[in-house]
Each structure stands twice: as structure tokens, then as C-alpha cells.
Amino acid sequence: MSGTLADQLRTAKVYDLEQPRFAGMPIYPTHKPGYFYALHRRHRDSYKPETSGPRTGASGSLFMMEHSGTHIDALCHQACGMKLYGDVPVEKVETTAGYLQLGIETVSPLLGRGVLIDVAGWKKQSPLPNKYSISADDLASCSKAHGVEIRTGDVLCVRTGYGSLWHDEAEYLRAAGTAKSGSLWAAERGVIAVGIDNMSCDIPEERDPETGTTLFGHYYLLPQKGIFIIENLNLEELARDRRYEFAFVGIPLKLVGATGSPIRPLAMVAPLS
């Protein structure tokens, strides 16, 4: 490998892992209405060539929940026993405008190695069955079949195949997700983030008998392990090209105090690799 970092970025093959954002895209009921963009400043409004010259501008306004579309969860998004990650009591850091600690603005860009575990492709069923629960065994067997090792510091991307259903909210919300054992397995590998092509990573209907929690992955990864969750990825193209290992770039916005951020993650592969 040679050339400057800039050269390598410029010439890399880039996979865009973000779903398009539009009013009507799937959204978890808790986060309705999700997303709305309205163009209100129109070019015509300011077009007065005689007095103001030929130039005009247009722009709009955006109303959105931070957990709409492809997004990353901040650590303050989830609590366990009213404690955030690092045993920070919720009450100490919660304000009307967001959190004083562990807000999304504190998250460094995710830059490093990414791996894809294409469960749907490996099982030759894409998408996976509705509410299929991806276990540690699935992840271990599938990554072995791919010949890819998960390492400390990786961003782990799990594919259910539901990313192809982004225009069908009803079906998208019935997606497969990670089982408790899958979340534990990922954490044991030391990944810094788990990304997935569904709405809630976990399967909303599942409840862990041991802890009594729903959304075990949210319960375990964010407040207990400090591992980020990225949802609503589009992993279709990556799977089609069988790219199981890549450079991952995921850059949250610094929305001060917010519990998450929209994100457009990229997977990059050097031209000759």
C-alpha cells in the first residue's frame, strides 16, 4: 500500500451505509413522527434581477428525532437502574436540553476496522425470517464461514437483509435482530460499536428472563459496556460484494447533549486489496 492517506481515501472503493432520509421512512413508534423536511425559502421568493442581481437562495427546515434514519446511539440514550455508563446517576446530568455527560457530542469519530457478518447471506435467506433472533452461534459460525475474525476495536456490522425493505415500514419493523447471546458475544470480542440493518438492534418483543429487561443489547452494550449501537444501516451492497472486512468511517454530529445522531457511515476498501 502506498501514497498518502488522502490519495488512499480518494481512490478507495466506498460503500455508503446510510439509508436515504425522507418523511415516511420507517420509524420506531416511540420516535414518531421521526422526520419531516419542508422547503420554504424558494428561489422565486427573492428573484428580483433588476434590483438584486441574478442570484437567489433556497432552504428549508427540518424536524426530526435523533433516533430516526441511520443513526448512532449515545451512551446517555440508555440507563440501567437509573445509571448511565460509568455509574453516572441520570438525575445528576439530565437537563431540558439533553445530558451534561455522555451526550453524542462526546463521541469521537469511529475510524478503524469494520467487519460484516452477513447472517442473511450465510443462511441463504435474505431477509431473515420476521423476528429471527440472531444468536452467538449464528455470529460465530457465520464469521467463521466468511473467514473473518472480529478484533478489539472493530465496528461489527450484522446483516439481517431488512435494509432492502426501507420503503416498507410495516415489514421493516418485523425485522430479525440480535439475541441476548449475540450481544454478549459481540461485547466479548471487544468491539467499539455494533451496527445492524434494522430499527432496534434487539427484537422488541424479547425479554431476558434473568434480568427482566427488554432490548437486552441496549441494556448491556450502552450503559454497561460503553459500546455504541448503530441502527438502520444499509449493508446490501457490501454483502453483494462479499466485503467482510473494510475500513469503517462513522462520524456523529456534535449535537450537544443529544442521545444520538444521524450518521452516514462508510465502508472503504483500498483499490487493490
Add this chain to the structure above:
Amino acid sequence: MSGTLADQLRTAKVYDLEQPRFAGMPIYPTHKPGYFYALHRRHRDSYKPETSGPRTGASGSLFMMEHSGTHIDALCHQACGMKLYGDVPVEKVETTAGYLQLGIETVSPLLGRGVLIDVAGWKKQSPLPNKYSISADDLASCSKAHGVEIRTGDVLCVRTGYGSLWHDEAEYLRAAGTAKSGSLWAAERGVIAVGIDNMSCDIPEERDPETGTTLFGHYYLLPQKGIFIIENLNLEELARDRRYEFAFVGIPLKLVGATGSPIRPLAMVAPLS
């Protein structure tokens, strides 16, 4: 240089060029109210450990203009004679939900070489005087002094020094900006984007006598040359370290039809370079 692209990204020194986003950050009058985030789902709201287990979630809602904070302009943001870039008539592509062509979702991630022209540092006056108009001569002389060449495909970052005044809207809105000659000079170099640490790139009060336009850079770069504009960069740390050449990563969100996107651009330098 060696190692995989992932290794290089992981070990690079990263400069964060985004200003933090919060209600009350500077905003151009046209784009008021700019930004508002409210936390409304609180952890306490769903904390019922006996029946629902120990986990709770929190989240909020965001109201923002797409030209608030550090952001990139889509080509549809500006028109000249009611034509967008490529002579696309505004009327053909304008809808209530944004533009059918040249919306921000059509912009590929900006990945490649970035250069800094630190005009404020070079003139030893940071920030530059209010409304100081940065000319082609300034850019040429300053880049020469830095020993940095601007090449086709670069992202050109111009520093006025006003990035240090992000908490002072009144003063920030009196920032220096690029003169007509500066915008022409940048376009001649073949850059793909011009970034700057002020609100409007151009100086709002300046009007070009030849064309009658205000905001000459907006008039020329976007609808005529297809060159993107990035505003409200934070170039302070980059300037302090005298990093005039770097890998640039700027990834707009795919807000379908929108005229711009918030962005958190990064400048990266390989560890040994």
C-alpha cells in the same frame, strides 16, 4: 506508509472541524431560529423496575435549518437566473419537500486532499478585521508562504480566525470572508469544495458591480461551477499545528431534496507524516 487503510485511519491524528451544535449558536438571520433540541423522553418516565426491568431510554426532538452550524451547501441551494447548476430550471425540480435534482443526497462523501490557507495566521491577525475581504492575492501569497500547492480535486479550507468566536453571535457575524477574486481564484484551481470558518463564505454587504450579485462566491461556485461550500468550520487546531495539507473527510447526510446538510468534517494526518 504501510498498514491497511483501516489501520491508517485508526492511527491517524484527527482534527475535528465541526463546531458544537446548541440552541443559541450563531445563525445567519435568514436561517433563524436555526437550531433547537429538546429532551422529552426521560429515563424516569419508563422506570418501573418491578414490571419492566432495569432498563430505560431517553431521547429528544430536533428542529433545525439545514444551514445551521457547520454545514455543506447542496448545489440546489443557489440559483443564477432561476437556473441551478447544469442549467436546470428551478421550476422543473422544486417541490414542497425539496429538490428533485441536485439535493444534498446526491453529494458523494468528500474524501481526498484538503489544504488550509490560514490567512489570519499569515497576516498575524487572528481573527482578521471585521468584514475583511480575502482576495486572490491573499490566497496566492498565503499559500505560497505556507509552501502548499492547491490541486484539482482538493477541498480548500480558508481560515479567517472567527471560528474562535463561535459563542459570540454578534461578533461572529462580522467575520471576514472571501472577495470575488478569492472565489474566482479557488475555482481556477479546480477545487471541489471551499470551506471557511465563517457563516456565509462571502461578505454579505459586498455586491459585485459587474454582475450585480451579492454573495459572489455563492453565485459563482454553486450554480456555475458545481463547487460546494462548507461554512462554520473550526480551523483553530489545524492552524495551531500548522497543518496545511491533510486528508479531508466530509460526509453530508442524505436528506432527500434538502439544500444542505450538517456535517462534521475531519482533517487527518498520518502519524509519521
Add this chain to the structure above:
Amino acid sequence: MSGTLADQLRTAKVYDLEQPRFAGMPIYPTHKPGYFYALHRRHRDSYKPETSGPRTGASGSLFMMEHSGTHIDALCHQACGMKLYGDVPVEKVETTAGYLQLGIETVSPLLGRGVLIDVAGWKKQSPLPNKYSISADDLASCSKAHGVEIRTGDVLCVRTGYGSLWHDEAEYLRAAGTAKSGSLWAAERGVIAVGIDNMSCDIPEERDPETGTTLFGHYYLLPQKGIFIIENLNLEELARDRRYEFAFVGIPLKLVGATGSPIRPLAMVAPLS
């Protein structure tokens, strides 16, 4: 009748014609997402009795379309051949923040006589069949059966019975509405407003063969006759009590430039009448 106006208002029986407003109430697809309220300033946030005393405040933010819930349409809401009421060309008065003429802030409070034509009650089918088209004959026969005369200056309230389905968007959007002949009949009577207990007054699927227009009532009443339309009324209690004639109070908010306003209309009946 005796006593001051204040006494009479105080002692009148009051019928509340507004539907409750909440996220998830029915909304016409064009006006999605309709309504969203989030409480974000909580009492707990500012509760510091030692230093700030015992008082605390709470408040929220509201995102809504002006045509959500029970609302009144401004004359600028509809145009015919790009002309507003009074032949005002749309282009002359349209701005990014609304209309310079005929905005809702120009509408005086509606204070006077109201009449109810309870078509659903009269036909002994409440609600009326889906998409039932209420004709001039229906209105004439029904008002005759009620023994109520429609006079110049009245607010005419037409009941389809769908007001009882406010919690069921799918069914509510299949409501009965006024036919072309019904709108013509109302205008001939000289009413100042037509109110109805459905989403769009007209039946969206109907198209007038003569003019080619959809929503004939919107086409005719607002831009051609200057008659206001009030939608999503709750006329259930009024119908139950067979109040076909009453004092009507409808007070739009002065949202400058807006095309409509939420409204809580009242029907009032003097105690002994």
C-alpha cells in the same frame, strides 16, 4: 332575555365543538405529520428549594401543521387559476413566511348565529356511509325536517357523524362529505362559513366534470365566494340534544400569513331558550 352580555355568556349552555389534539389524531396525508407535542422543561429540572424556593415551571414545544385538528381555513389556503379570493394573484402575496394578504390573521372572530344540519341523524344512519356525498337536496330536506332556516351570515354546521371516530384515522378518512350541489346550496344561503365533522369537507375522490376541479367546496367557497371552511368539528353532543340553532363563537388565532388556524368553536344556547 335579560342580564348583561357577560351574564348571558356565563350562564349559557356551552357545546364544545373542538376535537382533542394529540399526536396520532387523524390527519390528511398532505398535512402529515400533523401534530406533535413534547414536554421538555420538567418541574424537577429547576427544583432547588434551598436556593430557588419552592416554585418550579414546566413547558413544552409544539410542532404542527395549521390544517391539523379542528381548524379554520384562511382564504389564502385555496386558489383558483392561481388567483386568491378577490382576484389577488398568488405570486404577488406569497412569501416564505406566508401570505401578505388573506392570511388567517385577517379573519375576524366568527360571532353570530350557527345552525346544525344533522344529515346523519335525519337519515338515521350515524355515521353516514363511507364517502356518502351530501347533496343540496339532503341539506334542504334535512333543514326543513329540523324546522331550521339558514340565513345570511350564519355559520352552517353539517354533521356526517364521523366526529365520533376521531380515534380511528383509517375510518375517519373515509367520511361522508359535501357534494358540489351541497356547497352551491350553502353559498346561495349566504353563510359566512361552512363547518363539518370530517377532514376535508369535500370527498377527495370526487371531481367536478364541469370545472375539472377536485374538492369543489374548497374551489368554490374559499377563492370564489370568500366563505370560510371549518373542518374536524365535533357535533355529537349538539346532535344528541337536537340543537339546530345556537350562538356560534369561533376565534382563529392571528398566525400572521398562515393559511389556517386551529380553533375551538363553541355553540351556545341561552339557559331558558
Add this chain to the structure above:
Amino acid sequence: MSGTLADQLRTAKVYDLEQPRFAGMPIYPTHKPGYFYALHRRHRDSYKPETSGPRTGASGSLFMMEHSGTHIDALCHQACGMKLYGDVPVEKVETTAGYLQLGIETVSPLLGRGVLIDVAGWKKQSPLPNKYSISADDLASCSKAHGVEIRTGDVLCVRTGYGSLWHDEAEYLRAAGTAKSGSLWAAERGVIAVGIDNMSCDIPEERDPETGTTLFGHYYLLPQKGIFIIENLNLEELARDRRYEFAFVGIPLKLVGATGSPIRPLAMVAPLS
């Protein structure tokens, strides 16, 4: 007095007590950004006369705080020792979407007698001096001079004269307001609501030494006495005509769970009175 209630409403002289609503109107810092309306559906967008007929529609979206502009406070807006009116514990009724009790949707329309105490007119200083604190003595002496008695069930309107400064936020926020003694006096009279032509009824800088509370009126009237507060009235015309007694009509919207509502109150006087 004769004629039906409808006739009387129709022929009454009406005073409009609402200030116009627009982006940039004064707003209390806590409730920034206050109000924003954007027209985004334009008539031109759907104008296709050949295929869709001559009719077109326009509409917009509204982002607002419920305590912006002329508005009424719900009882849940203020708490004392974390208790709402009637000793309702905040924690029992607070949700992410507002309050389960004492929300603005529970407030009946205010219909009855209104009285004006024009302190600014009586003192022949309109507006009153900045931050002038209106005492019980002021209210008693002024109402006596007006020859108007305050009765149980009245809506009491207090005029500072700052309603004439609605276009000047800085000056408007320095308005006169009610002193502690003024709030106590109003409550003793048994009024159901106190309205005023300023932003916060009380003077924000004042703190009651006895209870340690700021905004004594908010502390006392809402959570302890169940008396509503209406802010940002326009009482200019009423004062000019020396109308000290009138019929009052104030109708909050039923924003479920919200802590207040925009309102357009009216004062009405029978034609011959």
C-alpha cells in the same frame, strides 16, 4: 337588552386582545425560539390546470412553544414543592407528552365578566416605568377611580401599557408587572383568571423574602389558588375607549397534556351599553 344571544354576539362591539403572532415577536428567554411558521406547500406546486383543474392549495408548518404570544397557562404549568394544584404530585402525572391531569385541555372556555384595571392610564404614564411593581394599593385605587368593582368569577385584566411595544422585544421584556401584594389582592377578589399585557405577569427579578419564591404570582395563583394567568394581552384599544367592564371570551385550545395554549381573547360590549 333584547334579541337572541346570537344577535347580541353579532352586534356587540368586539375588542381583540391578542397580539399578532410572527417569528421575532418577543419571547421569554426560557421559551426561545418561541414561534416559527414556514409556508412550504405553495399554490404553484400543484398547479396543473390541464390535468388537475384550476384549484390549488397552500399550507405550512408551525413550530412553537405553548407559552409564546398571547397565551393562557394551564394549572400544570407551575408547581409548588413538586405539587400541582390540588396537591397533585408532579411525578404521578408527568409524561413525555405532557400531563395526565390539569393539562390545558381540561380548561373550560372562560366566558363571563371581564374588568380592566388600567394602571398605566390611571397613573398617566403609559407604559409604566420599566419593572414597575404593581401593588394591591395600585389595583384598589385604580379600580376605584375607574368605578369598577371586581367580583367573584371575573377575569381581571391589568394594563401596564407595554402591549404597545410588541415589536420591541428588548423594551417589552423590561415591562412592569404585578407585585406580590397585587397577586394576593386579585386572588382575594375571587377572580378566575388574571390577564396582563406583559410577558410574565410577575417581574422576573423580584423574589419574595417570605417564601423564597420568584414569580410570586405564578407560585400563588396557579398551584395554590387554581387561578389562570393570561399573558401578552393587547389592552390598548380597550383602555383608549375606557371600557372597564365587558363580556370576556377566552377559549384555550385542547392541546392534550400541554402546559398552556395560545389564545385570542375578546372583550365584548353590547351595542347600547
